[in-house]
Amino acid sequence: MDYNKLKEAVITEIDKLAEEMKAVAKAIHEKPEIGYQEYEASRLLCGFLEKNDFKVKRNIAGMETAFAASYPEKADGPTIALLAEYDALPGLGHGCGHNLIGTASVGAAVGLSKVLPKLKGRIAVMGCPAEEAGIDNAGGKVRLIKKGSFKDIDAAFIFHPFPMTTVGGETTTLLGLEFNFKGNPAHAAGNPWDGINALDGVLLTFNAINALRQHIRDGVRIHGIITHGGDAPNIVPEKASARFFLRTENKESLLEIIQKVKACAEGAATATGTKLEVNTFCNLYDSMKSNSVLASILEKNLNALGLSVEGRKKGKGSTDFGNVTRVVPACELGLRLGNGIVPHTREFLHAANSEEGFKVMMQGAKVLALSALDLLYSDGLLEKAKKEFEGVQKCNSTKVQKEK
Ligand SMILES: [Zn+2]
Ligand SMILES: [Zn+2]
Structure with missing residues (x-):
């Protein structure tokens, strides 16, 4: 034919x-x-x-x-x-x-x-x-x-x-990063000084990333959500988690951004006294x-x-x-x-x-x-x-x- x-x-x-x-x-x-x-x-x-x-x-x-x-x-x-x-x-x-x-x-x-x-x-x-x-x-x-x-x-x-x-x-390239913060529960009104607030770890991570945005290259995208923010307002959150997507033009710049974003979460963990666990949740x-x-x-x-x-x-x-x-x-x-x-x-x-x-x-x-x-x-x-x-x-x- x-x-x-x-x-x-x-x-x-x-x-x-x-x-x-x-x-x-x-x-x-x-x-x-x-x-x-x-x-x-x-x-x-x-x-x-x-x-x-x-x-x-x-x-x-x-x-x-x-x-x-x-x-x-x-x-x-x-x-x-x-x-x-x-x-x-x-x-x-x-x-x-x-x-x-x-x-x-x-x-x-x-x-x-x-x-x-x-x-x-x-x-x-x-x-x-x-x-x-x-x-x-x-x-x-x-x-x-x-x-x-x-x-x-x-x-x-x-x-x-x-x-x-x-x-x-x-x-763009893409990687999913998950940050799990672990703190210490306490009565949020009765003895908050005994608590270590995992949600603050998450919130400071968002703020640190927002500060980072001015100093990253054009075209990079960082966007996240809070996947767990605590269990009740009267308990200092023991656990809190957030997920972010990082997107860049190529793999080399992705690796650079991963390090910077991780540093934001690590800084937040230091500031709040929480323990931080970092995972990737999707394939690159x-x-x-x-x-x-x-x-x-x-x-x-x-x-x-x-x-x-x-x-x-x-x-x-x-x-x-x-x-x-x-x-x-x-x-x-x-x-x-x-x-x-x-x-x-x-x-x-x-x-x-x-x-x-x-x-x-x-x-x-x-x-x-x-x-x-x-x-x-x-x-x-x-x-x-x-x-x-x-x-x-x-x-x-x-x-x-x-x-x-
Ligand atoms: Zn599609
Ligand atoms: Zn789609």
Whole structure:
């Protein structure tokens, strides 16, 4: 079959899935599950894939809701992975639109699989739990990478609904730090002098970090919440805890900020006489290093659907897809959802369960499938992407050696 016919066939196959995809995206939206608890979402997506002859491995890399799907199970050619996310935000449901992400990747893979026997190679869907970093051990992709789940993958794509249409771009690194202060309880009115106030440790940490803000580089983000502030106003708080996210442009500056923020908490512990315990609560999210060859493939296919890039992503957000871009050639597609609305808001939550949201999801599925098709079909394209990736890897390792 000639190339243009193949492309038309992929689009026709994805269009045939529209109603089913919409039903899956709706169901995931209406039963939001936070990271590592996405049992229903993962069941729906795996079921969709299995029904369409994909071989699905569930419960992988020590995560019950992670999965790896492949069609065919084995092939001589390369493996192109489409990544699925399907976790919700605590308290805000699918305010990041991950119901559309998981379903788009699955729909794209199934649509493409219908023409795949005519190609050499394999299409994979990686089910990646817990992208939202607010929960313990978040960063499903980081854990998949650590367990070797990406070692047979030659290139990876993901789609995300976004405030503008874009390919690639930049994200920041991210680490979650938790500070647990321990003091001594006492009657807050009767004998407060016998108490050691753990909450004061937390409050002074916030104040010290706020003082630090004037002396940090542009683009660094430090934001936190109090996760425990005591048990009753008439007891001097024995225990108090806070969680912070630290985000910077690169790993080197992240390490620097970690030290400074830790020093704020240590100072607070000294001032209050409390004991301090410091933990990291999520995996380190690396910044995104988009592959420019894959970015241009995504852009070409966007244009083929009558869409165009509206701007470059240079957000202060972070994603564990950044870690994926460090181990395989990879690129993210962002498609505009709504007009001037941003993820993690009620407006975005509603848009992710609207006709417009489902339309964007279908467009995302088509661009992903056509781009995977390009890599499997066009001679030399994947090699070009890999060559650029190896160049970046080499450049990174000499940089690290120099810094040692
Ligand atoms: Zn999000
Ligand atoms: Zn997201």
